[in-house]
Amino acid sequence: MRTRAAIATAAGEPLQVTEVNLGGPRAGEVLVEIKATGLCHTDEFTRSGADPEGLFPAILGHEGAGVVLEVGDGVTSVKPGDHVIPLYTPECRECEYCLHPKTNLCQAIRSTQGQGLMPDGTSRFTTLDGDPILHYMGCSTFSNHTVLPEIAVARVRPDAPFDTICYIGCGVTTGIGAVINTARAEPGCRAVVFGLGGIGLNVIQGLRMIGARQIVGVDLNPGKRVMAEHFGMTDFVNPAEVAGDLVPYLVDLTKGGADYSFDATGNVDVMRAALECAHKGWGESIIIGVAPAGAEISTRPFQLVTGRTWKGTAFGGARGRTDVPKIVDWYMEGRIEIDPMITHRLALDEINRGFDLMHAGESIRAVVQY
Ligand code: NAD
Ligand code: 022
Ligand code: ZN
Ligand code: ZN
Numbered sequence: 001m002r003t004r005a006a007i008a009t010a011a012g013e014p015l016q017v018t019e020v021n022l023g024g025p026r027a028g029e030v031l032v033e034i035k036a037t038g039l040c041h042t043d044e045f046t047r048s049g050a051d052p053e054g055l056f057p058a059i060l061g062h063e064g065a066g067v068v069l070e071v072g073d074g075v076t077s078v079k080p081g082d083h084v085i086p087l088y089t090p091e092c093r094e095c096e097y098c099l100h101p102k103t104n105l106c107q108a109i110r111s112t113q114g115q116g117l118m119p120d121g122t123s124r125f126t127t128l129d130g131d132p133i134l135h136y137m138g139c140s141t142f143s144n145h146t147v148l149p150e151i152a153v154a155r156v157r158p159d160a161p162f163d164t165i166c167y168i169g170c171g172v173t174t175g176i177g178a179v180i181n182t183a184r185a186e187p188g189c190r191a192v193v194f195g196l197g198g199i200g201l202n203v204i205q206g207l208r209m210i211g212a213r214q215i216v217g218v219d220l221n222p223g224k225r226v227m228a229e230h231f232g233m234t235d236f237v238n239p240a241e242v243a244g245d246l247v248p249y250l251v252d253l254t255k256g257g258a259d260y261s262f263d264a265t266g267n268v269d270v271m272r273a274a275l276e277c278a279h280k281g282w283g284e285s286i287i288i289g290v291a292p293a294g295a296e297i298s299t300r301p302f303q304l305v306t307g308r309t310w311k312g313t314a315f316g317g318a319r320g321r322t323d324v325p326k327i328v329d330w331y332m333e334g335r336i337e338i339d340p341m342i343t344h345r346l347a348l349d350e351i352n353r354g355f356d357l358m359h360a361g362e363s364i365r366a367v368v369q370y
Contacts, residue, residue, distance in 0.1 A: 004370075005125070005143035006351045007133060009057045011049025014352045015142065020059070020133060023124040025072035025147050032084055032148055035162035037141040038063035039354045039366045040170050040198070041266075042290065046136065047355065052293045055116045058134040059125055062088040063169040064141030065162040068153075075150045077321070083158045085169045085328070087320035088113075088137040090152040104181070104319045109149055113138040119149055141169070142351065144370045154324035157332065163345065163369050164338045167198075168327050170315070171365065172338060174288060175202020175264070176327065177316015179210060182286050183260045187211030190254045193233075194274050195264035196224035198341065198364050199288055201231050203262045205336055208232030216253060218246075221361055230340060250277040261285045268295050275299055281307040288313055341365050 003022050006015035025031045040063050046054040068082045078084060092098050092108035109119045116134030117123055124147040125133035125140070140146045156165065175198075179185050189212050193203045196219040207215045208231065217225070217233040225236045235253060242249050250273075251257045257279030263271045266289030275285040276299060285308065291297075297310075304310065318324065330336045344366035346354050354366035 001145065003143055003145040004348060005059045005140075006061075006348060007057050008047050008060050011054060011056065015047065015060070017349050017351065019128060020143065021126045021128060021130075022143070022145050022147065025070055026118070026120060027073040028075060028150050029072040029118065029147050030068050030075060030078055030150055030153060031070040031145060032066045032086065032153065033069050033145050034064045034066040034141050034143060034370060036065055036166040036367055036369050037061045038167045038169065038171065039351070039358060039368070041358070042137070043142075044355050044358055045290070050292065053114070055134050058116055058136045059140040059143045059146075060136045061142030062086070062137040062139040063166055063171065064139065065156070065166040065169065069145070071150075077150055078153060078155050082155050083160070084153040084155055085165065085324050086139040086141055086146070086148050087152045087154055087324070088139050088170070089315040089318070089320055090138065090149060091319045091321040092151045093321075098319070104317050105314060106151070108151060109138065118147065142348075142368070144348070151321070154321045156325050156328040160328050160332055163367055164342055165328050165331065166367060167338055167342065167365055168324055168331070171198040172202050172336070173318045173324060173327055174313070174316040175199045176206035176209070176336065177318040177323070178203055178262060178286050178288050178313045179206030181317030182311060182313040183284060185210055185212065185260050188213045189259040190214040192216040192218060192250055192254065192258040192261040192274065192277055193264060194218045194262065194270045195289065196228040196233070197264065200262070200264035201228060201341055201364065203264055203288070204228055204233050205231045209335065214254060216250065216258070218250070227340065227364065231337070247273050247276045254279070256280070257283050259283060263287045263289045265289045266291050268297050271297050272299050275308055275310050276303055278308045283307075284309040284311060286311045286313055342367050345369060
């Protein structure tokens, strides 16, 4: 079939919105009509050429929601008409990783997904001239239609609006999951969240949901304060306005250190501050931010010897097919909020403006509606 997509043709170039060919779903695959997609950081990381593993040409986008149109042979978990959210972290429920209770990093299709290919080693997308176009993070949601492995779609309730639940495909689940699955934070805890963007705000609402006593937000941009307060931040700290060192200031503010701290910036110096503001003896620091290629973290080992723990999380430790439908339910029941974080709505033709907004720090989430 033909569909419209935004193609990343080369590093640093704007996306090209054009018609492409899409092959039908093969065994174990599903064809999905994408209704909405969110613009997330790593799409820009790849578009700009900063991602050393970035492949071109490719159809980017990993945050979306849509409707199943057709299923390939052997598909049993979804049927045409089902509403789904694509998963860049699949859940096969059979591999060594899925069967291990401590991880969500399903490896069933890891190598082909990383090469921009479907599990059979081929691409479903071609240009109108017949040249192959690669998939991206197994999703390629910057296309009005896409083909996904069955294990990489979560079936969700049909009454949920596409233009907000698409954000559950990455940002919402990552932030809330980091609190619930990775930190397993308890009611009454004190927490510090570094970076009040599309991820940090969801960490904050996750902390509010579990009943944290104190939620300190740290951001260099004072414009992020109002939204963070809306989602449950109790104290705001702008590092540029702290006289002296930030870490002792935060330790003092949290009466000895944070039970849990979160990096949602991707900056390795911030990651160090996040670890070091965690409470001596028991504080845990969770790295969510993706750092530039080749970057390294450092601290004195004494920080760990004295009982702090450094952890990291991918997709908030969520198992997509199991956990994503639950988060959609929480949204529909009003237990979590998404709408105020969707700051911009665009048509596919305007997608490059969405990246400009992200660069300028003006958007939390820009969503493209097809
Ligand atoms: P964002 O740009 O919306 O937010 C980042 C925020 O950090 C901004 O508000 C910015 O002002 C603030 N910031 C930057 N430098 C700072 C500093 N030195 N001190 C304090 N604040 C600072 O980005 P986002 O969408 O929220 O994503 C955050 C990070 O999370 C990115 O690195 C992204 O790649 C990563 N991420 C990881 C996963 C995962 O599964 N691990 C999933 C999604 C996103
Ligand atoms: C999502 N991310 C950043 C912004 N939005 C993001 C980027 C990378 C990961 C998670 C979220 C990530 C963490 C660990 C891994 N990835 C490796 C997982 C593994 O090896 O099993 C990651 C993922 C997908 C891809 C690359 C890296 C990909 O499909 N290309 C989950
Ligand atoms: Zn993302
Ligand atoms: Zn698996």
